[in-house]
Amino acid sequence: MPPKKRAATPELSRLTVLAAGDEHAFAEYASELLRSRDRLAREAALAALLERPLPSMREQLRELYFEVDAQPDKLDPGAHLRTAVARLLLAMEDARDIDIALRAADSYERSMGVDSTANLRSLGLRILVAADPDLFPYVAVEHVSDSSEFSPEPSNTALQLLASGGHQLSVYQWIVSGAHDAQLVESALDLLDGAPAIVMSRCVTQLTRDAIEKKDEPLLTKLAETIVKRELEDAYPTLSSIMRSGVSKELYGYLALLLAGTNRPALLAGLEALLEYDILRRSAILDALRIRTTSEQAAILRRWEERGEDDE
Numbered sequence: 349m350p351p352k353k354r355a356a357t358p359e360l361s362r363l364t365v366l367a368a369g370d371e372h373a374f375a376e377y378a379s380e381l382l383r384s385r386d387r388l389a390r391e392a393a394l395a396a397l398l399e400r401p402l403p404s405m406r407e408q409l410r411e412l413y414f415e416v417d418a419q420p421d422k423l424d425p426g427a428h429l430r431t432a433v434a435r436l437l438l439a440m441e442d443a444r445d446i447d448i449a450l451r452a453a454d455s456y457e458r459s460m461g462v463d464s465t466a467n468l469r470s471l472g473l474r475i476l477v478a479a480d481p482d483l484f485p486y487v488a489v490e491h492v493s494d495s496s497e498f499s500p501e502p503s504n505t506a507l508q509l510l511a512s513g514g515h516q517l518s519v520y521q522w523i524v525s526g527a528h529d530a531q532l533v534e535s536a537l538d539l540l541d542g543a544p545a546i547v548m549s550r551c552v553t554q555l556t557r558d559a560i561e562k563k564d565e566p567l568l569t570k571l572a573e574t575i576v577k578r579e580l581e582d583a584y585p586t587l588s589s590i591m592r593s594g595v596s597k598e599l600y601g602y603l604a605l606l607l608a609g610t611n612r613p614a615l616l617a618g619l620e621a622l623l624e625y626d627i628l629r630r631s632a633i634l635d636a637l638r639i640r641t642t643s644e645q646a647a648i649l650r651r652w653e654e655r656g657e658d659d660e
Contacts, residue, residue: 363392371400382408390412394432397432403440406437409433412433413433413451416430417430417451426459431468448472452468467502469491469501470501470505476488485510485518488509489506491503492522507519508535519536520547531566537552545578548580549581552571555567556571568599569602576615584615585618588618591603591604591622592622604636607619613644619636619637
């Protein structure tokens with residue numbers, strides 16, 4: 349039998365009604381619930397405030413944060429209250445909340461063996477970048493590798509905010525500094541839109557070597573797409589390295605289509621060289637060249653037909 353849902357109390361029902369009506373009455377009752385020691389009542393009040401924020405309650409929200417942060421295991425297990433308060437303060441954009449921003453960014457707690465404050469640290473960074481943009485990058489770089497197998501946060505937030513704030517170099521340094529979560533690396537590559545082509549070529553070449561060694565096909569796909577999209581000519585040889593590295597039939601076929609679709613002379617030359625090298629997968633390249641055949645691609649096909657090569 350499924351567990352019964354907790355019945356709505358008269359107090360919580362009243363909160364719902366007041367939230368849709370008079371602001372003064374709503375603020376007064378929400379304040380009463382926040383002053384209570386009932387964690388569920390506090391959570392309900394904060395949820396209602398997230399739907400209808402009241403800047404006039406900022407000081408009480410700050411007091412609540414410091415109160416539960418002093419005894420998190422007892423008053424806020426899982427950091428639900430502090431996370432809700434941080435969301436509200438973020439929306440208020442008050443530079444005086446820098447103290448809570450730093451406190452949130454430094455919160456490391458576990459619940460049921462899992463990091464329960466990852467999102468709180470992310471919110472701390474978001475409050476901080478709005479409150480003190482000059483201080484933010486120094487704190488953010490402390491969190492660029494702050495992720496787990498269960499969540500990319502707050503690493504993802506730190507990287508995103510660093511890049512949007514003009515600190516792409518910090519993102520680049522993180523990418524090339526060692527092995528990281530592949531999904532984070534994929535996202536971080538998109539943040540380097542202002543990096544010089546030669547820098548990006550060096551970056552993807554290094555990442556490709558590591559991804560080939562680990563047989564990380566999702567990352568190899570992203571790297572190939574980045575090379576093609578950014579037209580990183582210095583990294584074009586890397587595309588052949590990927591295709592020669594024993595990737596799956598599916599990825600090989602996709603890359604053949606990707607390169608043929610550009611119709612760029614250098615990439616077509618690479619495909620023609622692969623026709624000579626990889627006999628067993630030659631048909632995938634020939635099929636890619638036949639889909640939307642240009643004059644350049646037709647010339648390649650004609651040369652192979654004249655040689656009488658079997659593409660089966």
